Every structure is written in C-alpha cells, then in structure tokens.
Amino acid sequence: MTISPYDLLLYAGALVILFMTPGPVWVALLARSLSGGFQAAWPLAIGVAVGDILWPLVAVLGVAWLVSEFAGFMDVLKYVAILVFMLMGAALIRNADHALDANSRLTRPGMWAGFVAGVAVIIGNPKAVLFYMGVLPGFFDLSAVTVIDMIAICTLSFIVPLVGNLVLAASVDRVRGLLKSPAAVRRMNVVAGCLLIGVGVVIGLT
Template sequence: MTLGLWDVALYAGALFILFITPGPVWLAVLARSLTGGAPAVLPLAMGVVVGDVLWSLLAVLGVSWIVSAYGGFMTALKLVAVVTFAGMGVLLIRHAGRSIVADSRLTRPGALAGFMAGLAAILGNPKAILFYMGVLPGFFDLGRVTPADIAVIALLSAIVPFVGNMGLALFLGRVRRLMTSPTALRRTNQAAGALLIVVAVVIAVT
C-alpha cells in the first residue's frame, strides 16, 4: 500500500467536514428519525454508502487511467482541489445563514424508498460529483495507487458518511435544535467553511 497515515487522515477529515455541512440529507435523516427512529434511517444511510463508494471508485479508476497517459495531470488536479475547497469554504461562510430546502423524495417512507433516496441524493448531488471527480484525486498520487489503496479510499468514502448519518439519527434531539435554530445553522456553516479553507491550505503545502 502506498498511502501514508497522513494521506488517509487528511482525506477522512475532508469527508467529515463535507458531511457536517448541513444539507437536504440532514433533513431526510431528521424526518425519518422522527417517524421511525434510527432503524428508519438505516436504508437511507446505506443508499448514501453505495453512492459514495461508486463515485470514489469511478474517480480513482478513471483518473488513474488519465494519469498514466498525461504525467502532469496530477498537478492540475491538486490545484483544482485547492481552489475547490477554498471556494466552497468562502461560499459557506458568506451564505452561512441560508436555510436548507427539503426534498420530499428523500423523506418517503419505506426501506426501499429510503435506500433509493440515499443513492439518488449522492449520485445526483453536484457537490458529491465535484468532490469525488474533481477533488478526491488531489489527495492521492493516483499514478501509484494499488488495489489495497483503492480499497482504503472506498472504505473511507463509505464509513465516514455512514457513521455521520447514523450518528445524526441517534442524537435526534441535538439535530432538531440545530436544524431549527438559524444561529446554530449559521455557526455550523461558518465552522465548516473555515475548516474547508484549512484543508485547501494543507493540500497546497503538502
């Protein structure tokens, strides 16, 4: 395996920072928790896991092929990652008080509906697409990744959102206060934006 502990930790941290940025999936977790508790959130979380793994694998395998043909491509991808994280951080801070718009398709009852909603939320989410296809390659040297490296990347892409979503379901009371408090929402977005900018700086200097 070519990935170092620092590579793994930085990528996991970036996944977590993106997760704590409030969005429609948070509201879906909240709605399902209110009606059926944590078990009702499990299908949604599993759908998100499948989507995250698919995006991470497509990014790693697709970009690895491009890197093998164009040697300077990784430098460009690293720059994309820096600019993207910094830009997302600045936008989050500037619009920290913006309310979250709920998507009724994410809150339909039933295990299959929950799973498909979670999968659709990731596969059709522009932020997820941008992160996996444009930002993920900036964390790793995809010209040297091994099957073990790919497995670690996919595993991290699955575990971080899953633990986060189920954690939200288990701590429903705190989530409800966060989602209904404009002040708490603004502070969460400001903190997440600042952390995204820090990640951009770390990527740029390493």
C-alpha cells in the same frame, strides 16, 4: 500498497469535515429521522455510504484525467455547487414553516425507499462531486494507486460517513419530539438554510 497510513489518516479527516458540512444528505437524514425515527433513517445512511463508494471509483477511473485535460471542468462544478447551495438555503428559509415529516420521496416509509433515497441524494450531491472529483486527486496519485489502495480509499469513504450519519440519526431520534414542534422546525430550517448559503459563500471564496 502505494499510499501511506498518514495519507489515509489525512483523507479520513477530510471525510469527517465533509460530513460536518451541512448539505442535502443532512436535510434528507433529518427529514427521515423526524418523520420515522432511527428505524426510518438508518437505511438512508446505508444508501448514502454505498453511494460514497461510487465517487472515488469514478475519480480513479477517469475524472482525474478530465480535470487535468480541461482546466475549466472544476470551475463549472464549483459554480454549479455554489448555485445549488444558495438555492437550497433560500428554499429552506422561504419554507421554514414547512414540516419535515410531510409526504415526500425522502420520507416515504420503508427500508428500500430509504436506501434508494440515500443513494439518490449522495449521487446528486454537489458537495460530494466537488470533494471526490476535485479534492481526492490532491490526496493520492490516482494514476499510481493499486487495487489494495482503492479498497482502502473506498472503505474509508464508506465507513466515515456511515458512522457519522448513524450517530446523527440516533441523536435526532432521541429529541425528535422536541424538534417536531412548529417553532423548532422553523428555527432548524432557518439555521440549516443559513448554513447552506454560508457553505455556498465559502466555496465561492476558496
């Protein structure tokens, strides 16, 4: 094993920060939690965690090389992420009165539907792309990691977001009766929209 426990601890802390940053996963998790409670949300959390294993694998297997060879690659990802965050935030604010439990692919009932939605939302999450493809190489020397290192990285990438998402889903489940009122949904959508726009601004300034 070439990476130290301290490196893994720092990486786990970064994963916590990643989880705490509002994004598409939060929107999907809130939608399913509000529409069907914890029972509807936990399969999505599992799907997200499984998808989170994919990104570090892809980073180790080649994206680090792309970043080193093509200086503009991360800039493109950065501006795509900014655009997506801004558009998502504006859409949430514009449709603040839209109930989260409306019929959609995110809230379709069933464990398999929730799991697939979780995998899809994390694979298409620009925040995850930026983190795993851009930040992960800064934590570890991806050209020197061993199989054991990779297992440790993927395990953390799976466990940290899974625990966070399950706690969030359980919390929303307890108060979803309050959150499903039109006024509460509008407030939540406006706040989430502003947070998403704020994340886009922060990414643009860093």
